Amino acid sequence: MSSGETIWTDDPPFPANAKRAVNNAQLRRNIRKATTTIRERRANLVGEMPDWQELRTSGAAIKDEVLRNLDRYLEQFEAAATGRGAQVHWARDADEANSIVASLVAATGETEVIKVKSMATQEIGLVRALAERGIAAYETDLAELIIQLGHDRPSHIVVPAIHKNRAEIREIFLKEMNDAPADLSDDPQALAEAARQHLRRKFFEAKVAISGANFAIAETGSLLVAESEGNGRMCLTLPDTLISVVGIEKLLPTFRDLEVFLQLLPRSSTGERMNPYNSVWTGVTPGDGPQNVHVILLDNGRTNVLRDEVGRQALRCIRCAACLNVCPVYERTGGHAYGATYPGPIGAVLTPQLVGVEHASELPFASSLCGYCYEVCPVKIDIPTVLVKLRHDAVRTGRHPVEGALFGAAGAAMKGRRRWTRALRLAPLMRFARRGGPPPLSRWTSVRNLPEPPDQSFRDWWVRQHESAREVIRERKRQ
Amino acid sequence: MSNDRETLRVALFATCLIDALFPDAGRATVQLLERLGQRVEFPLEQTCCGQMHANSGYFEVELVGRYVDVFSRYDAVVVPSASCAASIHHQHPMIARAAGDEALAVRAESVGSKTYELSQFLIDVLGTDDVGAYFPHRVTYHPTCHSVRLLGVGDRPLRLLRNVRGIDLVELPRWDECCGFGGTFAIKNPDTSAAMLADKMDAVIDTGAEVLCAGDRSCLMHIGGGLERIRAGVRTLHLVEILASTEDEYRPDRAPARSQPGAAPARSQRGAAPAATEEPPG
Numbered sequence: 038m039s040s041g042e043t044i045w046t047d048d049p050p051f052p053a054n055a056k057r058a059v060n061n062a063q064l065r066r067n068i069r070k071a072t073t074t075i076r077e078r079r080a081n082l083v084g085e086m087p088d089w090q091e092l093r094t095s096g097a098a099i100k101d102e103v104l105r106n107l108d109r110y111l112e113q114f115e116a117a118a119t120g121r122g123a124q125v126h127w128a129r130d131a132d133e134a135n136s137i138v139a140s141l142v143a144a145t146g147e148t149e150v151i152k153v154k155s156m157a158t159q160e161i162g163l164v165r166a167l168a169e170r171g172i173a174a175y176e177t178d179l180a181e182l183i184i185q186l187g188h189d190r191p192s193h194i195v196v197p198a199i200h201k202n203r204a205e206i207r208e209i210f211l212k213e214m215n216d217a218p219a220d221l222s223d224d225p226q227a228l229a230e231a232a233r234q235h236l237r238r239k240f241f242e243a244k245v246a247i248s249g250a251n252f253a254i255a256e257t258g259s260l261l262v263a264e265s266e267g268n269g270r271m272c273l274t275l276p277d278t279l280i281s282v283v284g285i286e287k288l289l290p291t292f293r294d295l296e297v298f299l300q301l302l303p304r305s306s307t308g309e310r311m312n313p314y315n316s317v318w319t320g321v322t323p324g325d326g327p328q329n330v331h332v333i334l335l336d337n338g339r340t341n342v343l344r345d346e347v348g349r350q351a352l353r354c355i356r357c358a359a360c361l362n363v364c365p366v367y368e369r370t371g372g373h374a375y376g377a378t379y380p381g382p383i384g385a386v387l388t389p390q391l392v393g394v395e396h397a398s399e400l401p402f403a404s405s406l407c408g409y410c411y412e413v414c415p416v417k418i419d420i421p422t423v424l425v426k427l428r429h430d431a432v433r434t435g436r437h438p439v440e441g442a443l444f445g446a447a448g449a450a451m452k453g454r455r456r457w458t459r460a461l462r463l464a465p466l467m468r469f470a471r472r473g474g475p476p477p478l479s480r481w482t483s484v485r486n487l488p489e490p491p492d493q494s495f496r497d498w499w500v501r502q503h504e505s506a507r508e509v510i511r512e513r514k515r516q
Numbered sequence: 517m518s519n520d521r522e523t524l525r526v527a528l529f530a531t532c533l534i535d536a537l538f539p540d541a542g543r544a545t546v547q548l549l550e551r552l553g554q555r556v557e558f559p560l561e562q563t564c565c566g567q568m569h570a571n572s573g574y575f576e577v578e579l580v581g582r583y584v585d586v587f588s589r590y591d592a593v594v595v596p597s598a599s600c601a602a603s604i605h606h607q608h609p610m611i612a613r614a615a616g617d618e619a620l621a622v623r624a625e626s627v628g629s630k631t632y633e634l635s636q637f638l639i640d641v642l643g644t645d646d647v648g649a650y651f652p653h654r655v656t657y658h659p660t661c662h663s664v665r666l667l668g669v670g671d672r673p674l675r676l677l678r679n680v681r682g683i684d685l686v687e688l689p690r691w692d693e694c695c696g697f698g699g700t701f702a703i704k705n706p707d708t709s710a711a712m713l714a715d716k717m718d719a720v721i722d723t724g725a726e727v728l729c730a731g732d733r734s735c736l737m738h739i740g741g742g743l744e745r746i747r748a749g750v751r752t753l754h755l756v757e758i759l760a761s762t763e764d765e766y767r768p769d770r771a772p773a774r775s776q777p778g779a780a781p782a783r784s785q786r787g788a789a790p791a792a793t794e795e796p797p798g
């Protein structure tokens with residue numbers, strides 16, 4: 038398995054991570070505040086679209102078409118992009134992708150590069166891999182800059198520093214940004230301005246930029262990056278060399294398909310009608326922008342996901358993070374608890390599939406299956422159904438023998454009327470453990486009582502009613 | 517519909533949870549349906565739809581087969597649980613297919629299509645949103661996630677509740693948030709579940725309601741267990757227990773008595789004896 042930083046530790050222990058997060062009052066407040074705001078913005082903007090459900094259906098259908106014919110679209114993309122002067126590289130996994138990027142940078146003779154915010158490069162752990170080869174990569178997205186300066190990890194797909202409030206950000210800047218003004222306040226404008234000044238020099242000096250892409254167009258060989266700040270566009274236009282790491286599922290068949298996705302994405306992700314900056318480039322434009330354009334098509338587990346009939350829909354994902362913003366679990370645990378590049382509901386279905394369920398066996402259980410993620414997902418990924426499917430895969434790895442035995446026993450009792458009727462007569466025993474009992478029961482009774490058991494089960498009552506009814510009939514007949 | 521209605525062969529799928537721990541909700545379902553002129557059968561071979569197993573990763577195809585065998589001969593199956601109804605609709609065919617049993621999947625789809633969650637049965641099949649209930653209490657309603665998002669019951673339960681005489685129905689703040697039950701989620705991720713429960717209890721207490729109701733006894737067991745633990749003074753009732761109450765039978769002392777689990781049979785011993793169509797075990 039070569040997954041870069043798809044997961045941060047083998048088999049991330051979600052319940053233990055979540056326990057820590059749930060007890061972190063500041064984190065809870067930061068995330069609740071931020072997700073509630075984005076959630077409302079999204080709901081309002083989606084509400085004004087009469088054809089939202091049709092757009093979702095189209096989005097899902099276009100992505101499914103791509104996934105069904107991925108081989109063909111990838112080759113079409115390669116031919117079109119190459120024809121326009123780009124160089125296309127193929128990377129099977131994180132190591133391959135990182136090596137390709139490193140050698141491309143080395144070939145320019147540069148030791149510093151600037152970066153556009155990108156999930157694919159997070160997933161492969163590119164910044165660290167470059168650092169190991171003596172290349173410094175600077176994040177230019179404001180939130181990613183905060184994470185990088187704070188020696189932290191992103192905790193959200195769109196808003197990586199969502200777990201930090203402005204007072205914390207100010208502290209990071211004062212401590213880690215050598216050119217931060219000494220009188221820096223925690224006003225968002227002031228913080229953004231300080232970051233802008235800090236980045237300015239880098240934008241003008243950098244000769245190499247690294248990006249991901251939101252969409253890759255098979256028909257034209259174009260890439261698109263959507264963003265809010267304009268820093269991405271600086272990276273995409275100023276340097277001589279542009280290297281983009283693109284997951285193979287990012288393809289769309291035609292340019293026209295953007296019509297659907299440029300409506301779905303901004304409303305779902307940032308709660309905007311349009312992304313402030315949509316940058317599109319197609320190979321090299323002589324004399325304008327980067328003259329040295331590379332695209333690395335990244336697999337890193339994606340073709341494995343494609344093999345799973347139920348799970349493959351996760352590859353439709355356009356990383357809008359709407360599912361994170363509405364998730365009641367994410368809202369209380371934040372993103373780090375998932376221990377992986379992709380947090381929240383999409384992470385819970387994507388990570389185990391990318392790295393193998395045995396390397397992320399707790400993640401499919403990190404959900405109450407409330408279904409809110411499915412309701413908001415712009416490409417209609419049925420996350421709850423995929424979660425259940427992955428739970429099925431996870432229990433088959435045999436890691437939970439005690440639980441398996443308990444479910445087996447319950448299942449056995451349910452497979453015969455007499456057995457079940459007798460089992461229900463044990464319910465009154467529950468009376469002795471309503472507020473306590475040994476684990477795993479204590480995980481329930483630590484905060485809630487068990488119900489007071491009834492004197493008889495419903496079926497015993499039903500049968501008794503019948504008996505008395507039949508007695509009445511018999512009695513009447515006798516008379 | 518009214519002609520078919522009299523000849524409908526209706527079965528109750530009580531769900532394992534109501535059968536085992538909350539018989540009041542089962543009795544109230546029988547009572548309500550009989551009051552509305554339905555003859556309800558309770559096939560004793562039924563046990564569990566297998567939802568809890570499936571949601572924990574254990575696909576019990578035998579339980580799917582059992583459900584299909586027991587209920588295929590009825591015209592309609594009424595389930596006083598939205599999450600079980602949703603599981604029967606969506607998960608049964610999937611579990612059968614995962615086991616490679618396409619024939620069972622097709623039969624499961626057919627039985628699923630005549631399986632109705634309670635409020636759907638009342639409104640869509642019986643065509644009524646006023647069941648003539650009387651319940652003079654301040655009540656708030658929690659639309660459970662599976663009822664709204666998986667099954668799509670929409671505002672049916674609220675329409676039924678709004679027509680209850682004497683009720684003081686108050687909206688639950690942040691009603692669209694999950695209560696944190698999630699089956700074994702409550703055990704596997706106890707801290708996150710507890711945090712979600714705390715927020716749900718806050719919202720319930722904010723309403724000043726004396727009764728919290730829902731269409732899923734499972735979520736109510738979780739929220740109700742929490743409310744009882746903190747002595748919140750709010751009791752939980754299944755939606756059907758409110759719909760089964762009538763002015764005729766209503767005695768002000770009864771509702772509290774019913775909430776005292778164990779003291780429940782008072783309610784059950786009223787009402788006509790159920791249709792004696794099923795042989796009791798020998």
Ligand code: SF4
Nearest residue numbers: 354355357358360414
């Ligand atoms: S799964 Fe859907 S909602 Fe979640 S990030 Fe992907 S596209 Fe957005």
